[in-house]
Amino acid sequence: MNNHEIDYKIYGDDMQFVEVELDPRETVIAEAGGLMMMEDGISMETIFGDGASAGGGLMDKLFSAGKRILTGESLFMTTFTNVGTGKRHVSFASPYPGKIIPMDLSELGGRIICQKDAFLAAAKGVTIGIEFQRRIGAGFFGGEGFIMQKLEGDGMAFVHAGGTIHKKDLQPGEVLRVDTGCLVAMTSGVDYDIEFVKGVKTALFGGEGLFFATLRGPGSVWVQSLPFSRLASRVFAAMPQSSGAKDEGSLAKGLFNMLDGR
Incomplete structure (x- = not known):
C-alpha cells in the first residue's frame, strides 16, 4: 500500500466524530479546523495542499494547493503524525449534523468523486484533487x-x-435519479448527467427544482x-423580515451565520 494504514472508530449519531488510531x-x-482533540505524542503541521507533492518543487506545491481553492476548500491542510513510541489517537468532528462515511479506497477502485465540501480526513497518501464535469449541463445545473x-x-x-446517508449499488445500465443537492459521492464508474424535470407544471410548481441528477451504473x-x-435556506426563509422583530431577527441571523461557518 502507498497510503498509511490507520484504524478508526466513529462515535455519536447525529453529530459524529471519528477517532483515528495512529501507530x-x-x-x-x-481539513484545517476539523480537529476535535488529540493525545500527547502527536505532532501537528500545516501544509500546502494534501502533501502528495511534498517531494516536488514549489510549483508542484502551489498547483496542489490551487486545486483545493477551486473546490472551495482552504489553501492549507493539517497533518497529524504519531511521533511517540506507542499508539496515539486523534479525533475529527463533523461540521454540521449528519454522518461520517468511512471509505476504503482500496475496495472502491482507488477513486471516489464527491461533493466539494465533503472531505473530512484521510490517511496520508490519499490525494485530494478536482474532478471537472465533462458535460456542460452537469457543470452549470x-x-x-x-x-x-x-x-x-x-x-x-x-x-x-448531512442528515441520513444511504448507499445505493447500481448494476450496469441501472439508472437512479437524485435531487442535485442530495448527491454526496460516487465511484468513478458511475455516469453522471443532469436531466430537466419533465412537464411545465411540475417544473414550476413542484418545489423540487428544475433539474435532477441522473446516475447510471455500474458503481456505488x-x-x-x-x-x-437546504438546511441553511430553510433557516434563512424563517428569519423575520419586518423591522418590528429586531431581537428575534438578530437571533435568527446569528444562527444562520453560525451554520454558514461565519
Missing part, C-alpha cells in the same frame, strides 16, 4: 457546480454529509437526506 510514524491528513472533489489512493478516507452512489444548502 508510531503514521500520519493522517485533515448540477447543484454542486462544474467542479467536484476527487479522492484517490488505496487508504482510508472519511467523508461527511451515496445520497444524503439533508444537504447543508
